[in-house]
Amino acid sequence: MDKELTLKTLIEGGRDIKNFSQRELARRIGLSNTSLNDLENGKVKKPDIEILRKIAEELDLSLEQLLKAAGYDALTNWFSNDEFKNKSSRDLKNIIKEARIFKYDILDWDSNKRESTRIVMENLFRISHKLEILNNHPEFDYSIEKAIEEINQALKDLELVAKKYDYGKLPKDL
Numbered sequence: 001m002d003k004e005l006t007l008k009t010l011i012e013g014g015r016d017i018k019n020f021s022q023r024e025l026a027r028r029i030g031l032s033n034t035s036l037n038d039l040e041n042g043k044v045k046k047p048d049i050e051i052l053r054k055i056a057e058e059l060d061l062s063l064e065q066l067l068k069a070a071g072y073d074a075l076t077n078w079f080s081n082d083e084f085k086n087k088s089s090r091d092l093k094n095i096i097k098e099a100r101i102f103k104y105d106i107l108d109w110d111s112n113k114r115e116s117t118r119i120v121m122e123n124l125f126r127i128s129h130k131l132e133i134l135n136n137h138p139e140f141d142y143s144i145e146k147a148i149e150e151i152n153q154a155l156k157d158l159e160l161v162a163k164k165y166d167y168g169k170l171p172k173d174l
Contacts, residue, residue, distance in 0.1 A: 007069035014059030029054035098171035
């Protein structure tokens, strides 16, 4: 009986927070008002898991808590060590959204870093080539001072490449 009361408490509490009547929630999850009433009042011994998922999603409740309250303790064991335990569907959607943003941000950062490295490598190759020519042909219009200046610029450009990614951009829940 306690589990049924807990399920009732969870659903009613969620409805109250969202200001949904029983009829409104039933309509949103595609269930008859009578069926939802029976579920809330414990007349359904093993509620359909898909219905519980829809309720959790509509009311931003933890599916794990609803499953436990509905008597699916064995099923919820896989949640026990999960870092996303007790997260609502909305929380999980937000975590996924943040993870996608982070993924594209770090891919962009990595791409920029590789492009900068490629440019610096080309510049160093060009400087090396000019120094070889200068070594063999002193009259070549290039100086050691110019080479040093260009190498120092390449080193400055490499500072950006050596910079660590800002992990402060990492989503909180990852």
